[in-house]
Amino acid sequence: MSKIMGLSGNEAVAHAMRQINPDVAAVYPITPQTELMHQFAEFHSDGLVDTELVLVESEHSAMSATVGAAAAGARAMTATSANGLALMWEIVYIASSLRLPIVMPVVNRALSGPINIHCDHSDTMGARDSGWIQIFSENGQEAYDNAVMAVKISENKTILLPTMVTLDGFILSHTLERVEILEDNEVKKFIGEYHPETSLLDVDKPSTYGALDLQDYYFEHKRQQFEAMGNVLPVIEQVSKEYGKLSGRDYGLIEKYRVDDAERVIILMGSSVGTAKDTVDDLRNAGEKVGLIKIRVYRPFPYNALREALKHVKALAVLDRAISFGTFGGPVFTDVRAMLFGNGVSLPMMNYIYGLGGRDIDKAQIRLAFDSLKDVVKTGKVKKEVNFLGLRD
Amino acid sequence: MSEKSWKEVPIGGLIVEPGNSKNYKTGSWRSFKPVWYEDRCIQCLACWNSCPEPSIFVVEGKVTGIDYDFCKGCGICAEVCPEKAHAIEMEPEF
Ligand code: SF4
Numbered sequence: 001m002s003k004i005m006g007l008s009g010n011e012a013v014a015h016a017m018r019q020i021n022p023d024v025a026a027v028y029p030i031t032p033q034t035e036l037m038h039q040f041a042e043f044h045s046d047g048l049v050d051t052e053l054v055l056v057e058s059e060h061s062a063m064s065a066t067v068g069a070a071a072a073g074a075r076a077m078t079a080t081s082a083n084g085l086a087l088m089w090e091i092v093y094i095a096s097s098l099r100l101p102i103v104m105p106v107v108n109r110a111l112s113g114p115i116n117i118h119c120d121h122s123d124t125m126g127a128r129d130s131g132w133i134q135i136f137s138e139n140g141q142e143a144y145d146n147a148v149m150a151v152k153i154s155e156n157k158t159i160l161l162p163t164m165v166t167l168d169g170f171i172l173s174h175t176l177e178r179v180e181i182l183e184d185n186e187v188k189k190f191i192g193e194y195h196p197e198t199s200l201l202d203v204d205k206p207s208t209y210g211a212l213d214l215q216d217y218y219f220e221h222k223r224q225q226f227e228a229m230g231n232v233l234p235v236i237e238q239v240s241k242e243y244g245k246l247s248g249r250d251y252g253l254i255e256k257y258r259v260d261d262a263e264r265v266i267i268l269m270g271s272s273v274g275t276a277k278d279t280v281d282d283l284r285n286a287g288e289k290v291g292l293i294k295i296r297v298y299r300p301f302p303y304n305a306l307r308e309a310l311k312h313v314k315a316l317a318v319l320d321r322a323i324s325f326g327t328f329g330g331p332v333f334t335d336v337r338a339m340l341f342g343n344g345v346s347l348p349m350m351n352y353i354y355g356l357g358g359r360d361i362d363k364a365q366i367r368l369a370f371d372s373l374k375d376v377v378k379t380g381k382v383k384k385e386v387n388f389l390g391l392r393d
Numbered sequence: 394m395s396e397k398s399w400k401e402v403p404i405g406g407l408i409v410e411p412g413n414s415k416n417y418k419t420g421s422w423r424s425f426k427p428v429w430y431e432d433r434c435i436q437c438l439a440c441w442n443s444c445p446e447p448s449i450f451v452v453e454g455k456v457t458g459i460d461y462d463f464c465k466g467c468g469i470c471a472e473v474c475p476e477k478a479h480a481i482e483m484e485p486e487f
């Protein structure tokens with residue numbers, strides 16, 4: 001039985017955390033995540049969780065405390081945004097290499113500078129090679145659902161990797177939505193108890209965490225991480241199915257929206273997907289064969305699902321809410337191109353960078369992207385690959 | 394390196410067997426390996442005298458081989474081995 005509530009994205013994830021009831025949570029404020037942990041701390045003060053809150057003095061400490069707690073065998077969580085994630089950097093890699101299944105909501109915000117507190121994906125994009133699973137959310141509901149599922153995904157014995165559950169700063173984190181939350185005991189049963197095979201506090205089976213690992217084994221341990229990442233996608237599909245049975249919401253790796261007979265398709269992630277779906281509906285009503293693909297799981301990259309979904313498409317635009325300097329287009333564009341190239345799909349592709357630093361994206365901008373693909377369908381050629389939406393020229 | 398494959402070692406770089414440092418064969422750090430040629434050895438024991446580990450096996454006053462479990466490949470033995478004997482040669486090892 002679900003309960004319907006009016007919640008901001010931050011509150012929705014805080015409720016997920018309340019129901020997950022982690023053993024330890026490290027708390028440090030940063031806009032726009034602050035409200036999330038604030039709400040969770042309130043649950044803590046109200047005696048609704050058994051969590052030990054660690055009030056730390058920086059994000060570097062927040063991630064360190066979370067890693068320490070997880071190594072000690074606890075189910076441990078923290079949350080952050082932008083520069084907070086940047087300050088955690090060193091320990092972010094240690095969490096994944098120690099194979100600690102930490103779940104961390106990241107409220108996406110532009111990475112300084114110039115200093116900015118609004119949404120784009122530059123913060124988590126920087127961590128795309130860090131060995132964390134990354135799941136993006138379209139709305140508050142999905143952020144809640146992703147946070148619950150992430151625990152089960154991360155803790156899967158064939159994975160044991162940390163997960164970032166992202167939600168767009170302000171656009172989702174501070175917007176009130178209708179959110180269905182599960183019963184507390186349903187979540188408890190769904191995620192089960194966490195019993196790690198080794199932990200620092202297991203005195204009967206002592207173990208050392210974080211030992212020096214040189215030329216002889218470092219490489220082997222990286223290979224193990226690579227293997228674990230390779231196990232993630234089928235597990236996410238499995239967990240999504242189970243979650244679908246419980247909640248009625250089965251997500252999968254990507255979401256296809258009116259793609260099946262579409263000639264022109266855009267790919268994007270996060271909150272703009274809602275606006276883009278509306279745009280697709282408008283264009284479909286006008287008889288245009290357009291559709292969109294939402295990438296939910298960005299790391300590991302769902303290459304097979306995407307390749308399959310794009311088979312019949314004639315022209316594609318990838319919308320990136322992050323910029324990557326010195327490469328060829330935005331990070332999602334680069335990944336999609338690399339995934340298609342050499343795999344028998346020859347598809348003309350455009351890249352649109354949009355929405356940096358919280359710049360609004362509206363239907364007119366998305367329509368522009370679709371319109372520009374008309375010419376690509378006709379000629380099979382892309383005039384200019386990397387473009388900007390909503391930028392004053 | 395005579396070490397285990399990535400499929401065999403505990404994940405996360407964990408050490409799950411307490412007090413196992415004595416089993417840690419530091420010989421795997423080596424990138425050059427001394428190879429001893431018995432036929433050319435004049436048994437002067439200069440190598441045994443200079444090896445910092447020590448990793449030169451000596452039985453009843455005679456060099457019998459090299460302990461590759463702990464030899465770190467520093468090359469001192471080959472350096473001190475008299476030129477006319479030239480009984481130890483360093484070979485690359487990866
Ligand atoms: S290479 Fe160095 S450590 Fe190895 S046997 Fe020779 S002197 Fe000893």
Ligand code: SF4
Nearest residue numbers: 434435437438440474
């Ligand atoms: S230094 Fe050379 S010749 Fe002398 S004992 Fe060692 S190997 Fe033999």
